[in-house]
Amino acid sequence: MDMTPLAARSLAGLLEQMTGQQLANARRWRIETALQPVMRKHNISSLDMLAGLASQPGSQLREDVVEALLNHETSFYRDLPVFKAIGDEALPVMAEARAKARRLRIWSAGCSTGQEAYSLAFLFANQKGRWDDWQIDIIGTDVSPPAVTQARNGTYSQFEVQRGLPIGDLIARFDQEGDDWRIRSMLKARTNFMVHNLLDPPPAGRFDIILCRNVLLYFSAERRRAVLDRLASAIQPDGMLILGAGETVLGQTDAFVPDMELRGIYRPKVSS
Numbered sequence: 276m277d278m279t280p281l282a283a284r285s286l287a288g289l290l291e292q293m294t295g296q297q298l299a300n301a302r303r304w305r306i307e308t309a310l311q312p313v314m315r316k317h318n319i320s321s322l323d324m325l326a327g328l329a330s331q332p333g334s335q336l337r338e339d340v341v342e343a344l345l346n347h348e349t350s351f352y353r354d355l356p357v358f359k360a361i362g363d364e365a366l367p368v369m370a371e372a373r374a375k376a377r378r379l380r381i382w383s384a385g386c387s388t389g390q391e392a393y394s395l396a397f398l399f400a401n402q403k404g405r406w407d408d409w410q411i412d413i414i415g416t417d418v419s420p421p422a423v424t425q426a427r428n429g430t431y432s433q434f435e436v437q438r439g440l441p442i443g444d445l446i447a448r449f450d451q452e453g454d455d456w457r458i459r460s461m462l463k464a465r466t467n468f469m470v471h472n473l474l475d476p477p478p479a480g481r482f483d484i485i486l487c488r489n490v491l492l493y494f495s496a497e498r499r500r501a502v503l504d505r506l507a508s509a510i511q512p513d514g515m516l517i518l519g520a521g522e523t524v525l526g527q528t529d530a531f532v533p534d535m536e537l538r539g540i541y542r543p544k545v546s547s
């Protein structure tokens with residue numbers, strides 16, 4: 276199937292306008308493959324025609340195109356050392372800081388199908404007894420309605436639970452349902468998922484910990500800075516920001532600085 280450069284530019288432009296995600300030239304090959312199911316569903320025979328129709332605001336077709344071009348790659352405990360550091364180093368510090376209120380609000384921003392938020396819930400559940408009388412709220416958000424629906428359902432295929440999930444967590448935290456695995460309701464009580472676009476103002480209230488991992492990688496520098504500045508306005512003054520492996524705030528924004536003791540943790544910059 277041939278796609279004119281104009282159609283490629285228009286579809287990549289649509290994705291960036293709606294989500295901030297840029298499709299680098301090297302990744303544009305994905306457009307054709309990713310959009311074939313959308314073309315079949317809407318009975319459209321060429322990518323040029325699809326690009327024209329998708330440019331009209333508010334249509335299901337436009338939503339389907341954006342959804343097809345998003346990258347939802349994720350897994351339980353993705354980058355395991357990060358979760359180990361959260362459990363062993365960051366949470367003890369937060370436990371001390373919030374010992375009086377006994378409440379933690381955590382935001383998994385760009386949570387995809389929920390594995391990141393549930394991995395956090397497993398961390399709390401696995402630190403036996405320690406968090407029993409705490410209120411732990413883990414809020415997962417994503418721009419993609421289908422990803423949020425799956426996160427809310429908490430149902431995963433055999434393939435999905437085989438990626439990164441220790442067998443102990445599978446047995447203790449899931450019930451088998453046919454070929455799939457469903458998160459137990461006790462863990463669902465600590466998690467809440469909603470559709471949210473990082474280009475919009477953040478959810479209400481301040482968060483103690485924000486994870487925004489593997490989301491801002493393909494934003495323009497300008498948009499990345501704007502989102503990081505927004506995250507700074509949504510975090511507690513002593514809160515913690517965690518980015519993806521290989522992502523940094525250095526040179527991106529002045530709103531966060533690396534924590535000198537906790538590796539991979541950024542703190543909002545206290546204005547003097």
Ligand SMILES: C[S@@+](CC[C@H](N)C(=O)[O-])C[C@H]1O[C@@H](n2cnc3c(N)ncnc32)[C@H](O)[C@@H]1O
Pocket residue numbers: 293294295296345346347348349350353384385386387388391416417418419422471472473474487488489490519
């Ligand atoms: C590659 S996944 C990463 C998921 C998870 N954070 C992780 O590291 O495993 C990126 C997610 O960010 C979401 N996303 C992209 N642009 C977004 C935006 N503007 N607002 C909210 N979510 C966005 C995508 O839909 C996708 O599910």
